[in-house]
Amino acid sequence: MTDATSRDGTRSGSTAQPVGGAKGPDELRRQIEQTRGELGDTVEELAGKADVKGRAKARAADLKDRAGAMTVHLRGSAGHTVRGGAGRADPPSRRARHAVRAGLGHPRAVLVAGAAAGVAVAASLARRHRHGPC
Incomplete structure (x- = not known):
């Protein structure tokens, strides 16, 4: 059985040593x-x-x-x-205009928010109707 040398410089067989081997x-x-x-x-x-x-x-x-x-x-x-902004907050009318413009850009979000608000109002009215004014 002969030992073959691989690409990385090691020999296959029982002892895998570099081809050069140790000098001492x-x-x-x-x-x-x-x-x-x-x-x-x-x-x-x-x-x-x-x-x-x-x-x-x-x-x-x-x-x-x-x-x-x-x-x-x-x-x-x-x-x-x-x-x-010189430390001043936007007046309510400016904030409302900004909200309306943002809503026009995202009609689906406005629809969902409106539906959620409608459900909340309806639930509040139903609760008042059953239990009377609080």
Whole structure:
């Protein structure tokens, strides 16, 4: 039975050594230590991937940090908007016009909101009719 050399420079058979082989006991020890180090790194990497609970905690902490940063950003931009309007709120008529324009752009949403409001009013009237005025 003959040993064949593969593409990566190892021989197939009972002993898989590089083609060059160790030049002596010191070289062999160095190769063993290098292989042990690589094996240790691989085991640590696999253990990290197998630690689902730890990975989930790390992901949750990352998302929490990102949410906190987004909150700070949104609060800053909201404060900028108020200051940009010279500190005054829009009068009710302007807000109403803005709501009507937004509603014209989304008629289905207005229809759903109107239906929900109608159901709420009908339920309130039915309750009053049964129990009398409160």
